[in-house]
Amino acid sequence: MSASLAIEAPELTHLQRLEAESIHIMREVAAEFRNPVMLYSIGKDSSVMLHLAKKAFYPSPPPFPLLHVDTTWKFREMIAFRDQAAKDARMDLIVHTNQEGVKQGVTPFTHGASVYTNIMKTDALKEALTKYGFDAAFGGARRDEEKSRAKERIFSFRTENHGWDPKNQRPELWNVYNARVRKGESIRAFPLSNWTELDIWQYILKESIPIVPLYLAAKRPVVHRDGQLIMVDDDRMPLNEGEKPEMRLVRFRTLGCYPLTAAMESPAASLPEIVHEMLIARTSERSGRLIDHDEAGSMEKKKREGYF
Amino acid sequence: MDNFDPAAFAEYLSRQERKDLLRFLTCGSVDDGKSTLIGRLLYDTKLLFEDQLATLQKDSTKHGTVGEDIDFALLVDGLEAEREQGITIDVAYRFFATEKRKFIVADTPGHEQYTRNMATGASNADLAIILIDARKGVLTQTRRHSYIASLLGIRNVVLAINKIDLVDYSKDVFETILADYNSFSSDLAFETIQPIPMSARFGDNVTQRGDKLTWYDGPTLLEHLETVDVRSDQIERPLRFPVQWVNRPNLDFRGYSGTVASGTVSVGEELVVAASGRTSTVKSIVTYDGEKESAIAGEAVTVTLADEIDISRGDLLCDASQRPEVADQFSAHLIWMHDEPLVPGRSYQFKIGTKSVSGSVTDIKYNVDVNTFQHLAAKKVGLNEVSVVNLSFREPIAFDPYVDNPATGGFIVIDRLSNLTVGAGMIDFALRRAANIHWQAVDLDKQRRGEALGQRPAVIWLTGLSGAGKSTVSNLVEKRLFSMGKHTYLLDGDNVRHGLNRDLGFTEADRVENIRRVAETARLFVDAGLIVLCSFISPFRSERRMARDILDPGEFVEVFVDTPLHVAEKRDPKGLYKKARLGQIKNFTGIDSPYERPENPEITLAGATTSPEVLADQVVEYLRENGYI
Numbered sequence: 001m002s003a004s005l006a007i008e009a010p011e012l013t014h015l016q017r018l019e020a021e022s023i024h025i026m027r028e029v030a031a032e033f034r035n036p037v038m039l040y041s042i043g044k045d046s047s048v049m050l051h052l053a054k055k056a057f058y059p060s061p062p063p064f065p066l067l068h069v070d071t072t073w074k075f076r077e078m079i080a081f082r083d084q085a086a087k088d089a090r091m092d093l094i095v096h097t098n099q100e101g102v103k104q105g106v107t108p109f110t111h112g113a114s115v116y117t118n119i120m121k122t123d124a125l126k127e128a129l130t131k132y133g134f135d136a137a138f139g140g141a142r143r144d145e146e147k148s149r150a151k152e153r154i155f156s157f158r159t160e161n162h163g164w165d166p167k168n169q170r171p172e173l174w175n176v177y178n179a180r181v182r183k184g185e186s187i188r189a190f191p192l193s194n195w196t197e198l199d200i201w202q203y204i205l206k207e208s209i210p211i212v213p214l215y216l217a218a219k220r221p222v223v224h225r226d227g228q229l230i231m232v233d234d235d236r237m238p239l240n241e242g243e244k245p246e247m248r249l250v251r252f253r254t255l256g257c258y259p260l261t262a263a264m265e266s267p268a269a270s271l272p273e274i275v276h277e278m279l280i281a282r283t284s285e286r287s288g289r290l291i292d293h294d295e296a297g298s299m300e301k302k303k304r305e306g307y308f
Numbered sequence: 309m310d311n312f313d314p315a316a317f318a319e320y321l322s323r324q325e326r327k328d329l330l331r332f333l334t335c336g337s338v339d340d341g342k343s344t345l346i347g348r349l350l351y352d353t354k355l356l357f358e359d360q361l362a363t364l365q366k367d368s369t370k371h372g373t374v375g376e377d378i379d380f381a382l383l384v385d386g387l388e389a390e391r392e393q394g395i396t397i398d399v400a401y402r403f404f405a406t407e408k409r410k411f412i413v414a415d416t417p418g419h420e421q422y423t424r425n426m427a428t429g430a431s432n433a434d435l436a437i438i439l440i441d442a443r444k445g446v447l448t449q450t451r452r453h454s455y456i457a458s459l460l461g462i463r464n465v466v467l468a469i470n471k472i473d474l475v476d477y478s479k480d481v482f483e484t485i486l487a488d489y490n491s492f493s494s495d496l497a498f499e500t501i502q503p504i505p506m507s508a509r510f511g512d513n514v515t516q517r518g519d520k521l522t523w524y525d526g527p528t529l530l531e532h533l534e535t536v537d538v539r540s541d542q543i544e545r546p547l548r549f550p551v552q553w554v555n556r557p558n559l560d561f562r563g564y565s566g567t568v569a570s571g572t573v574s575v576g577e578e579l580v581v582a583a584s585g586r587t588s589t590v591k592s593i594v595t596y597d598g599e600k601e602s603a604i605a606g607e608a609v610t611v612t613l614a615d616e617i618d619i620s621r622g623d624l625l626c627d628a629s630q631r632p633e634v635a636d637q638f639s640a641h642l643i644w645m646h647d648e649p650l651v652p653g654r655s656y657q658f659k660i661g662t663k664s665v666s667g668s669v670t671d672i673k674y675n676v677d678v679n680t681f682q683h684l685a686a687k688k689v690g691l692n693e694v695s696v697v698n699l700s701f702r703e704p705i706a707f708d709p710y711v712d713n714p715a716t717g718g719f720i721v722i723d724r725l726s727n728l729t730v731g732a733g734m735i736d737f738a739l740r741r742a743a744n745i746h747w748q749a750v751d752l753d754k755q756r757r758g759e760a761l762g763q764r765p766a767v768i769w770l771t772g773l774s775g776a777g778k779s780t781v782s783n784l785v786e787k788r789l790f791s792m793g794k795h796t797y798l799l800d801g802d803n804v805r806h807g808l809n810r811d812l813g814f815t816e817a818d819r820v821e822n823i824r825r826v827a828e829t830a831r832l833f834v835d836a837g838l839i840v841l842c843s844f845i846s847p848f849r850s851e852r853r854m855a856r857d858i859l860d861p862g863e864f865v866e867v868f869v870d871t872p873l874h875v876a877e878k879r880d881p882k883g884l885y886k887k888a889r890l891g892q893i894k895n896f897t898g899i900d901s902p903y904e905r906p907e908n909p910e911i912t913l914a915g916a917t918t919s920p921e922v923l924a925d926q927v928v929e930y931l932r933e934n935g936y937i
Contacts, residue, residue, distance in 0.1 A: 055597075
């Protein structure tokens, strides 16, 4: 064994290292926590995270359920994809909606992006975590996405109220994670912390991971609004005066609630074309998410309040 | 969009695949320009998106500190609080790539109180860039950060002498600082030190050569980062496989999931479970992508063995011919990371690899002055201090010295009450037990003894009528505490009267003396750190008060086993009531001598109506809630 090593020391590639690191993180969580859950948002990062979870525990199925916080405004294609993905992974799927918000008629149009997000995503998430008593929740966030994410730990501690205190984070050394929480407290675990957007796409290509077709260019009905292209996914979307949906060749860089997710014009209808297009892209990913635009530091504010 | 060329794209992807990864950290003092340097690297390697640039320009006007120019530091200083203070307060990770390599940068703070974050960044870095402000030269922080980088095992350093534009690009200044740095860094364990004069703000020698630095003929920062050899030694080291998770999908499959920490694991190889010494051979290496013949350091796999042996999370599977040491006492370097200083003797939780174990620091040998690297006598280790200590764990663990294998020699320290990570350490070597019987750097007292035993010493005093159930309950409580790993002793009316107090009768004076001796004996046991259960009728308030007063406040827990006389008399386990009724025993409590009910007992137990098991639970629960256990 050591003789052959001396001749040619094999090295892991960048993606192999990232994959192994993510698997290590997932296993730590599964081994140390009583009741973990995986937040599943149906986007490309969630798809990669779910794929890694299958790898981490194979031949067992991942020993935790999936949780989707459904705002009722997701793209229709996302919901169909979600149900299939959970089934394929042999995992339980919990779908949670803030019923109080629905009752009060909270929509992106009536209450504005940030109130809506707070009630239908942040509050709904906290509600679900409390209801099921989860003590650890996996999220697919990456450090390259946004400035406050760049500082977050891989095991990120949350108080009983699901709050994050960026100034009081636990030091995190090597790959040794502090998993101790008291009753009611929890951690958010981010196995994709060290992946970049390009890594995600390359990995999807390499592993042939299924993704929602919205990522690929197709003719879709969109309207121009505040300088961005918004897809009219169903007839609940109120049109402003003079707005008329037109069919444009578009795709999405991120997926969320359709009224809050801007499309980009693109002819990239295959995965390799998307990755190729990304390489010359000059707009960062989250700019397609309207909720971050209110003000600089808005993500950090939301995270302190419990947003993922 | 450019025309899409599938062949060229495939070629691009395979080039990407072959890139390796360099993780580095930037450190230095406040205002040396770390964040500016990283911002400059991202900007010059074209990793900034247009909208990020637009936000940056907007932010620069609002928060910037460089006037009209773009303030690159705002890119990396992510958190709002930092922007307002103009300093970096935590570790931020940044990503960029060139044609040759991918990079992950940890930007770590310069303020002294945030040194713990630097150690955090260094623990996963292959290389450290140490920034020095050319106007200021080597500072306390420069030495401190160099020392921590070295301590955490970083072997390659770039000495970035920044803001060279502010000293007129002076070669003399550069050389003076370099000589100053070399004079102390020779004591550190760096393999390479690459000095580079630069101006992060103007970009000289970051990615492009500075035209005002013609006297410098070394590499630019990026050239150096792209080419420096930082291959990990982990593959060449002996096999270490910490078991993370036992994989049991059904009765026919039992696998051990984990990441190979060092070396290579191969099918057919003989492995040993380090702590137990049991051996077996590798039957298969299972992954989602199929079985493998071998797996190298860094790979996350699942191993099955030929034999059914007892293995659980935290066990270390090793090459049977190159075993790690197994010990429970160590000498280690410790970096303290919390405001509240390290308390020798206090029980902390230690996590090393996937193994968690409780233990304590038995001795602070010395603290290290990070400016002079001298050894200082110390009684405590405060925030950001580095110390060499003796450790004692509650059970033996398998380990390697940190310098031989960081994956099996590094640990974190967790406070058991707050659950915070309060320190990190690196094992230097195991202590033989005989070498470590000198616990003495600190004076021992009952608090330290109690801490070492993981409990707060106290007397649990059960009082009540004969036959109330005191002994039954105290026996159950003691068993429960024992099974929780607590250290106890039980003093019972009968057992002391056969020995210690056999000269005493039942007169009032003798009764008082009986209780006094028992209380004094209990006090000695409390001083030894034990939880002492005392089961005595002790009918008089004044006696119980005396016992309480002999002990320190909070050490006396009075438990009133409240069983009515008719119930106790009916039980009459020793036939004593019968004899008392017949006048054969004089001064019998409840018959011809009074029982004074406690006025404010810590616990009252309903001895007539509740089972002894439940009563014992109530006592244990009280001890837990009040921090005795």
